[in-house]
Amino acid sequence: MEKLVTIGKASILTGVSAKMIRYYEEIGVLKEASRTDAGYRLYNQAQLQQLGFIRRARNLGFSMTEIQSLLKFWLDTDRESRDVKQLALSHLQEINEKILELEQMKEVLQKLADKCDGNDTPDCPILEDLAQFSSN
Amino acid sequence: MEKLVTIGKASILTGVSAKMIRYYEEIGVLKEASRTDAGYRLYNQAQLQQLGFIRRARNLGFSMTEIQSLLKFWLDTDRESRDVKQLALSHLQEINEKILELEQMKEVLQKLADKCDGNDTPDCPILEDLAQFSSN
DNA sequence: GCTAAAGCTTACCATTGTGGGAAGGTCAAC
DNA sequence: GTTGACCTTCCCACAATGGTAAGCTTTAGC
Numbered sequence: 001m002e003k004l005v006t007i008g009k010a011s012i013l014t015g016v017s018a019k020m021i022r023y024y025e026e027i028g029v030l031k032e033a034s035r036t037d038a039g040y041r042l043y044n045q046a047q048l049q050q051l052g053f054i055r056r057a058r059n060l061g062f063s064m065t066e067i068q069s070l071l072k073f074w075l076d077t078d079r080e081s082r083d084v085k086q087l088a089l090s091h092l093q094e095i096n097e098k099i100l101e102l103e104q105m106k107e108v109l110q111k112l113a114d115k116c117d118g119n120d121t122p123d124c125p126i127l128e129d130l131a132q133f134s135s136n
Numbered sequence: 137m138e139k140l141v142t143i144g145k146a147s148i149l150t151g152v153s154a155k156m157i158r159y160y161e162e163i164g165v166l167k168e169a170s171r172t173d174a175g176y177r178l179y180n181q182a183q184l185q186q187l188g189f190i191r192r193a194r195n196l197g198f199s200m201t202e203i204q205s206l207l208k209f210w211l212d213t214d215r216e217s218r219d220v221k222q223l224a225l226s227h228l229q230e231i232n233e234k235i236l237e238l239e240q241m242k243e244v245l246q247k248l249a250d251k252c253d254g255n256d257t258p259d260c261p262i263l264e265d266l267a268q269f270s271s272n
Numbered sequence: 273g274c275t276a277a278a279g280c281t282t283a284c285c286a287t288t289g290t291g292g293g294a295a296g297g298t299c300a301a302c
Numbered sequence: 303g304t305t306g307a308c309c310t311t312c313c314c315a316c317a318a319t320g321g322t323a324a325g326c327t328t329t330a331g332c
């Protein structure tokens with residue numbers, strides 16, 4: 001017989017806040033939980049595992065939309081690993097683009113900061129650069 | 137005599153959308169623009185330069201709150217470059233933390249993707265990892 | 273000088289994922 | 303039987319941006 005837990009226990013067991021568990025249900029990534037007579041949500045082992053799945057996917061930066069796809073693949077024994085891999089690689093590319101963007105910011109900012117004396121005078125290449133007329 | 141432009145021209149000249157220009161005014165990073173009799177906003181050269189400042193700061197990833205501080209420093213001739221530099225370095229650290237986080241995601245995800253054959257069979261280490269019971 | 277198009281105004285809605293809080297019902301322990 | 307912990311729904315907020323709609327103004331063409 002399945003052991004059922006209320007949302008607070010589910011939160012502790014999975015590391016997903018109760019707030020988020022309800023939200024996941026609302027947006028449809030999590031099937032509607034069963035309820036007690038009083039209306040308390042109840043979660044079984046499979047649902048707890050699914051919450052763990054979601055949390056780990058979030059930790060890898062997947063969006064909720066992507067996670068919905070991942071869950072669909074996971075629950076579909078007829079999936080082709082090709083599709084999962086493609087989703088992962090696509091996400092990986094987004095990550096790489098973000099990293100690149102941040103690296104570029106970092107480089108510019110580091111150079112500006114290096115040029116700034118950081119003392120009690122007002123002279124500051126950082127502000128001068130931001131204030132520059134024209135262009136980018 | 138100052139050349140004044142309406143919001144559309146200001147947008148083109150600065151690369152900031154009209155929508156955003158109004159928003160910046162609303163949240164107070166941009167002083168209220170003067171108006172024509174008909175109520176059209178008018179921008180002078182100084183305001184255009186300020187919009188450019190904001191755009192470049194956004195491009196470096198500064199939040200609007202940080203930009204508000206940067207603008208205050210910029211307009212304050214009694215500023216100390218120390219304060220500007222500190223703000224920049226603090227932001228730089230955030231960037232570095234984000235990069236690190238993304239690098240970690242990337243590493244995990246890359247390894248999982250590498251292990252996944254990506255063919256027409258359902259076997260997929262990516263899903264297996266996400267579905268793993270216990271832990272992280 | 274009229275009309276149509278382009279430009280401006282405000283106001284509201286949506287996004288993403290998360291948290292906070294209020295008002296009220298439920299359950300368990302003492 | 304009361305109290306405290308837990309649950310419910312509903313609404314608000316964030317940060318920065320885009321979209322849309324209804325309505326006024328300005329400009330360009332004829």
